[in-house]
Amino acid sequence: MHDLTAKVQSAVKKSKVTTGFAHVFAVGSTAGIGAIEFEPGLKKDLPEVLSKLIPPGRQYGHEQTWHDGNAHSHLQATLLGPDLTIPIRDSELVAGTWQQVVHVDFDNRPRQRQVIVTVYGE
Amino acid sequence: MHDLTAKVQSAVKKSKVTTGFAHVFAVGSTAGIGAIEFEPGLKKDLPEVLSKLIPPGRQYGHEQTWHDGNAHSHLQATLLGPDLTIPIRDSELVAGTWQQVVHVDFDNRPRQRQVIVTVYGE
Amino acid sequence: MHDLTAKVQSAVKKSKVTTGFAHVFAVGSTAGIGAIEFEPGLKKDLPEVLSKLIPPGRQYGHEQTWHDGNAHSHLQATLLGPDLTIPIRDSELVAGTWQQVVHVDFDNRPRQRQVIVTVYGE
Numbered sequence: 001m002h003d004l005t006a007k008v009q010s011a012v013k014k015s016k017v018t019t020g021f022a023h024v025f026a027v028g029s030t031a032g033i034g035a036i037e038f039e040p041g042l043k044k045d046l047p048e049v050l051s052k053l054i055p056p057g058r059q060y061g062h063e064q065t066w067h068d069g070n071a072h073s074h075l076q077a078t079l080l081g082p083d084l085t086i087p088i089r090d091s092e093l094v095a096g097t098w099q100q101v102v103h104v105d106f107d108n109r110p111r112q113r114q115v116i117v118t119v120y121g122e
Numbered sequence: 123m124h125d126l127t128a129k130v131q132s133a134v135k136k137s138k139v140t141t142g143f144a145h146v147f148a149v150g151s152t153a154g155i156g157a158i159e160f161e162p163g164l165k166k167d168l169p170e171v172l173s174k175l176i177p178p179g180r181q182y183g184h185e186q187t188w189h190d191g192n193a194h195s196h197l198q199a200t201l202l203g204p205d206l207t208i209p210i211r212d213s214e215l216v217a218g219t220w221q222q223v224v225h226v227d228f229d230n231r232p233r234q235r236q237v238i239v240t241v242y243g244e
Numbered sequence: 245m246h247d248l249t250a251k252v253q254s255a256v257k258k259s260k261v262t263t264g265f266a267h268v269f270a271v272g273s274t275a276g277i278g279a280i281e282f283e284p285g286l287k288k289d290l291p292e293v294l295s296k297l298i299p300p301g302r303q304y305g306h307e308q309t310w311h312d313g314n315a316h317s318h319l320q321a322t323l324l325g326p327d328l329t330i331p332i333r334d335s336e337l338v339a340g341t342w343q344q345v346v347h348v349d350f351d352n353r354p355r356q357r358q359v360i361v362t363v364y365g366e
Contacts, residue, residue, distance in 0.1 A: 020240070023265055036197075046200060071285065080201070082279045083330070087147050096151050099204070118264070120365075157273065161309065163306035163307070165305075167305045167306055167315060171319050207269070209362050218272040220273045221326070
């Protein structure tokens with residue numbers, strides 16, 4: 001799990017947008033974007049909770065075709081979702097002090113990842 | 123759980139936007155925004171279902187650091203997500219008759235909450 | 245589950261927007277929009293996983309009022325969410341090769357469904 005907040009805030013600053021929103025999108029079907037307090041406890045808890053809800057295993061239809069061991073990664077990513085939109089006011093992201101924008105990689109092998117940030121407004 | 127639909131619709135009217143969308147964002151890491159039929163049954167069911175999936179407890183990493191009893195609140199909020207975007211056509215939100223925009227507070231103590239509505243379009 | 249990707253891409257082309265985003269919204273409280281690899285395995289897995297997390301049944305408050313057997317449909321739809329926003333660059337949706345935009349109908353009877361696509365940008 002990676003904290004993207006500073007990078008998104010930096011894109012907001014560069015854009016000169018004062019009122020609007022920033023849209024963050026994880027390219028790829030085994031990663032997602034979430035809002036969470038970025039601290040070591042929750043950084044461990046979120047993947048654990050999702051793996052309890054949707055455990056790794058061979059029981060998935062996806063595995064029977066692809067045998068790559070990451071059906072749960074796809075399903076966890078869909079449940080979290082790939083996108084998040086955060087409002088901008090006075091050239092700043094308006095989010096809680098303990099509310100960070102994070103990228104969560106659910107895959108079972110290291111991947112190079114792309115995240116697209118779009119800033120929109122006036 | 124609070125129904126925000128009338129307030130969002132009112133922001134749409136004030137904005138004079140006829141075609142576009144309204145973005146609703148819950149500030150804070152223990153609340154979320156969802157779309158659901160706002161009726162007493164589901165108002166009870168949604169928090170119950172989320173507390174069954176992610177129960178309160180001391181087993182979370184977050185608890186071991188912060189001991190504030192709301193790790194499940196953070197995780198439930200992340201799963202629901204803090205944002206929702208609804209299309210606007212003919213100056214009206216386009217959502218189902220039984221599809222309301224709701225704020226759900228997952229925290230274990232009363233909180234003052236801020237919700238940001240951004241209307242965008244033409 | 246239906247793959248909407250080609251239809252959304254077609255709306256992007258028609259709009260002449262080169263940089264911006266496409267917003268996809270499922271009207272109605274028992275359907276949702278998700279991002280997933282659209283292949284037969286996951287097409288079966290996603291509804292199964294959600295029905296394991298939130299099973300059909302008579303235990304819901306919604307059922308005690310409405311008796312229409314679809315409380316779980318409402319709750320599954322809320323968990324997946326009704327909306328998704330995908331970035332546009334060079335007049336194309338920027339999503340992974342295996343990352344499709346899908347409409348998932350959770351209801352227990354056939355429904356006519358409406359999906360609203362809004363393309364925004366420059």
